Amino acid sequence: MNSQICRSASRAAKSLLSASSKQTSRAFSGGRAAAAAATVSLRGVVPSLASYGRSESGNASRAWISGVLALPAAAYMLQEQEAHAAEMERTFIAIKPDGVQRGLISEIVSRFERKGFKLVAIKVVIPSKEFAKKHYHDLSERPFFNGLCDFLSSGPVLAMVWEGEGVIRYGRKLIGATDPQKSEPGTIRGDLAVVVGRNIIHGSDGPETAKDEINLWFKPEELVTYASNSEKWLYGDN
Numbered sequence: 001m002n003s004q005i006c007r008s009a010s011r012a013a014k015s016l017l018s019a020s021s022k023q024t025s026r027a028f029s030g031g032r033a034a035a036a037a038a039t040v041s042l043r044g045v046v047p048s049l050a051s052y053g054r055s056e057s058g059n060a061s062r063a064w065i066s067g068v069l070a071l072p073a074a075a076y077m078l079q080e081q082e083a084h085a086a087e088m089e090r091t092f093i094a095i096k097p098d099g100v101q102r103g104l105i106s107e108i109v110s111r112f113e114r115k116g117f118k119l120v121a122i123k124v125v126i127p128s129k130e131f132a133k134k135h136y137h138d139l140s141e142r143p144f145f146n147g148l149c150d151f152l153s154s155g156p157v158l159a160m161v162w163e164g165e166g167v168i169r170y171g172r173k174l175i176g177a178t179d180p181q182k183s184e185p186g187t188i189r190g191d192l193a194v195v196v197g198r199n200i201i202h203g204s205d206g207p208e209t210a211k212d213e214i215n216l217w218f219k220p221e222e223l224v225t226y227a228s229n230s231e232k233w234l235y236g237d238n
Contacts, residue, residue: 090120090161090223091168091204092213093175097155099192099200100124105158108188108201111174112162116234121161121214121223129153134216151197159217165235168210171203 095108113119127135132149139145162171176187180199183190193199204210214223 088163088165089168089207089210090163090214091171091210092202092217093160093162093171093204094202094217095158095160096152096200096202097157098198100156100158102192102200104192104200107192109160111188112171115164115170115174116230117162117164117167117171118228118231119160120163120225121218122158123218123222124156124158125217126156127153135213147197161214161218161223168204168207172205175201175203 093112095105099105099108109119129149132152133140133145135152136145136148139148164170174188176183176189178189178199179196180189180193181195183193185191188201189199204213
């Protein structure tokens with residue numbers, strides 16, 4: 001009985017270690033799946049554990065059983081830790097014409113700076129409508145596409161590239177929901193915008209989008225790479 005339980009527990013542990021070695025970007029969607037897989041692998045063991053607990057005496061056997069049953073929870077916690085250990089990355093952020101005209105540049109920039117993200121590119125441009133169509137190309141079939149392009153090309157836009165660990169995902173959180181009325185207080189849109197058509201800011205929604213938008217708005221030589229004095233205080237020695 002002992003050997004059967006140990007073999008099953010060993011297989012479960014190996015599956016956890018295998019899951020933990022996957023890329024961080026997959027951990028966001030795989031964390032709960034890994035825990036569920038570990039739970040399934042232990043289902044056949046649980047009845048055996050129950051009978052084993054009844055037939056054996058002493059605190060040692062009960063403690064050992066509790067430890068094995070805790071494996072799924074440990075798997076979930078491990079995946080959650082990986083999800084938060086985000087990679088260093090870059091994202092595209094643009095303050096739209098309404099945000100520029102309302103004098104919100106310093107307010108918005110300061111929020112990214114206070115978080116600890118690093119500004120690696122910035123410029124003010126007035127995009128043409130054709131350029132705006134390239135930016136919103138994925139929305140070209142939507143009925144509001146033309147209006148979006150008209151608005152983006154209606155005045156100056158502050159285009160930026162920010163760098164930091166998890167900056168794409170957290171940047172979206174910092175910005176808030178597309179509809180300011182549904183944005184949480186404390187977010188940029190939740191605090192500073194009122195309606196969808198004037199939601200003041202744009203941020204890349206994923207790694208591929210960030211790459212495409214940075215390449216669209218900036219030339220390679222406009223992006224800078226440098227070490228910030230604050231990085232050791234943000235990220236430690238890693």
